[in-house]
Amino acid sequence: MEWEGPADLPRRETKLAFLLLMCLETAMPWGGRITVIRGETRWLVQGRAARMRVDPALWEVLSNPAAPCDISAAQVQFLLAPAELVPLQRRLLVEIQEGEIRLGF
Numbered sequence: 001m002e003w004e005g006p007a008d009l010p011r012r013e014t015k016l017a018f019l020l021l022m023c024l025e026t027a028m029p030w031g032g033r034i035t036v037i038r039g040e041t042r043w044l045v046q047g048r049a050a051r052m053r054v055d056p057a058l059w060e061v062l063s064n065p066a067a068p069c070d071i072s073a074a075q076v077q078f079l080l081a082p083a084e085l086v087p088l089q090r091r092l093l094v095e096i097q098e099g100e101i102r103l104g105f
Contacts, residue, residue: 005038013043016084020045020092020103022077023062027052027101045103054096062094062103 001021017036024034024047032049058078060067065082085092085105095102 002033002035004036009038012084012088013038016081016088016105017043017045019077019081019084020105023059023081023103024101026058026075027054029053043105047101048099050099052099052101054101059094059096062092 057069093104
């Protein structure tokens with residue numbers, strides 16, 4: 001894992017970044033590389049791996065919390081992350097490609 005950004009970060013934004021990091025981990029059971037970058041105003045949480053396991057219904061919950069999906073206790077981060085976006089007044093951008101997932105807010 002690689003983390004780039006200032007040392008002093010807003011608590012709520014950092015919490016959201018860690019929730020998204022946990023989402024990435026579910027898609028990377030065989031390992032890979034996660035990069036978290038905090039720019040001037042935006043965050044990018046990116047996962048890259050040669051092999052990924054993406055459950056489309058689970059990832060749909062990030063963009064649409066009302067989407068039908070059975071969420072287990074080990075996947076609760078997929079429900080908590082969208083809830084954290086509301087007080088921040090941010091929107092989550094999700095890009096899923098072969099071998100890479102990019103999450104930005």
